[in-house]
Amino acid sequence: MIMSPTTESKLITAVRQIAAEEILPRFRSLNEGDIATKSRMDDLVTVADREAERRLAEVAATLLPDVVVVGEEAVSADAKVRDAIDHSTCLIIDPVDGTWNFANGLATFAVILSISHNGETVWGMIYDPLGDDWAIATRGQGARLAKADGTETRLQYSQAGAPKAAMATGYVHSYLFHGDERQRLFSRLADFHKTDALRCSAHEYRLLSRGIVDFCVSPVLNPWDHAAGCLIVEEAGGIARLLTGEPYRPTQREGRLIVATSEDCWQMVRDTITAPDGTI
Structure with missing residues (x-):
């Protein structure tokens, strides 16, 4: 399935309007009853998430x-909703990515949409409501950064070689690793120049797609977090694979995901965070 330009334009217009009406007016204006927890105390959902996803x-x-909608909040209410990605053409929605930031007044949140077909991401968009601009890609047609005034910039990595680990910067969701694996990972992160986490996959992928950082690593494969970003990075010339070397697909539920600006960079990150037997 390829998104037609007309449908894409209408969908972008709707995303911008819904963000302006359901998300931005609630930023730094949420009441106590507008915020709830899901799987853990820092896994939040707000009225903005629910209303934006509904619309x-x-x-x-x-x-x-003809497309099945798979929204993050719908999956939170019924995990079986996610199963549609395995066998249907789906629109995958993260209505407010970075909800913890949004709920706590931090301006690092976004809307993520992607379309999967036959288990592969074919279209993706990451929209920043505050900047009113979006990173967007269609499989096989490249990636671009678009602004409200109509200007677009192609997202394409240079052919420069991968940085050495001591010079590389990236985002690592180390807080999502557990037990001995987490301890081993922490000991290896010191080999990189700098690692952070924004608590917002959308903005991590936006920066990665522009080559401002070199890589992202995550052990949780929620498709609403990764499908659009991985496609945008791949269409810019980067790599999105699991630690095993298997290409990323939105149907995957387990694994350690490494997304990087080049093949050499992906391999450097893998070699840095893993032991000789290939495990973290």
């Missing part, structure tokens, strides 16, 4: 009537 699903029913 995006309504738009999808009109613009993409």
